[in-house]
Amino acid sequence: MSLEALPETSREIRLASYPEDEVTLDHFTFAETAVPEPGDGEVLVRNDWMTLGSVARDQMSPQTTLPIPVFQPGVAMWGRTVGTVVRSNSPLLEVGDLVEHFLGWRDYAVGNAHGFFKRDRAQLPGPEYFLSQGPTAWHGMVETAHVAEGDVVFVSGATNGVGALAGQVAKLLGAKLVIGSTGSKEKIDYLVEELGFDAAFDYHDGSPADRLGELAPDGLDVVFDNVGGEQFEAAVQVAARGARFALCGALAGQHGGPGGSPRLPLMTAISKDLTFRGFATMHTPEQFEGWNAKFGEWLGEDRIVFPHTVVEGGVPALPDTFIALQQRKYSGTVLVRLS
C-alpha cells in the first residue's frame, strides 16, 4: 500500500484555563505542531471523527470525582476518537487500519500501538458508528438496572447520546412502556416519532412528578437517570415497589447548575424497596466488542437507529461545538468530522 502524503502541521485544541462557571471560547487555544514521527512500537493516526459530551466539562474541573484524567492548561485536550493508521512501526497495526482511541481534539495522534484499538470497518455502516454511547447505555440499562420484559421505564435526558440508545435498548428487550424526558417539543417528537419511545415530556413543562404520574399510573420499574435534580426526585416519587435506578449522569449539576444533589426521602426508598446503583464505566474491550456486534446486527435488521448529529469544520470547529452542546443545541451523539 502506498503511503498517503502528510501535511507539515497538525492542528490541536488546548485548554487555556479552567472555567469557573460557563465555558467560553477564551477557555481554549488553537495551536499547530509538526506532524509527529512515530517511534519504535508506535503508530501515527489521522483522526477522522471525534465525539463530544458533557463529560469534557467535568474534565475541565480539577475537583471532579470522575475516574478520568482532568485536562491540563496549555496541553492538547483528549477524548474519544476514531481514525486511520497512516504510519506504523508496530506489528500490532497496519497502515489503513481503523482504530478507536482517546487522543482527540487534534488532526494527528501518535503513540504506542497498545493505546489504539482496532475496529472492523465491515461491522458497522461507518467509522463514526463506533463512537456510539452504546456500551454505556447497555451497561446501565441491562447490567445495572436489569431491564426485563413488561417493565415500565423512564430515561431522563433521553435525547442525548446515552439516553437515546438506552431507551431503544429497553424497547428491544421487551419493556412495556418507555418514557423519556427532554428539553423541547422538537426533541419530544424526535423521541416518539424517530426513536420509538412510547411517550416523552418536556421537563420545563410543569412538575416532572405530575407528568410521570400521568404517563405511568402504575409506577416506574426502571429509571435510567442522566440528569439527577428534580427529575430524580420525581422518579423516586413515582417509582413502583422494587424499582431499579441506574445512575448514569447528573446533567442538572454537571453544567454548573444547582441540581446535582437531589433529596432522597429515605422512608420512601425503604418502604418501596428501591435499588440505586451508580456506575462510572471504564469499559472493557469485551464491552465495546459485545456492543458493536449487537449494534451492527440490530442496525442490519432496521431495529435500532443511531441517534447522532454531525458537525463539519474539523479541529477548528471543536470549541464552538462544545459550547453549543452545553447550550443543548444537539440531539444524540455529537460527532465532529475531523478529516
Ligand SMILES: NC(=O)c1ccc[n+]([C@@H]2O[C@H](COP(=O)([O-])OP(=O)(O)OC[C@H]3O[C@@H](n4cnc5c(N)ncnc54)[C@H](OP(=O)(O)O)[C@@H]3O)[C@@H](O)[C@H]2O)c1
Ligand atoms: N456513568 C458513565 O459511565 C457515563 C458514561 C458516559 C456518559 N455519562 C453521562 O451520561 C450523560 C449523558 O451523556 P451524553 O454524552 O450522552 O450527553 P450530552 O451530549 O452531554 O448531553 C447533552 C444534552 O443533555 C441535556 N441536558 C443538558 N443539561 C441538562 C440539564 N440541566 N437538565 C436536563 N438535561 C440536560 C440536553 O438536552 P435537552 O435539550 O433534552 O435538555 C443536552 O442536549 C452525562 O451526564 C454524562 O456525563 C456517564
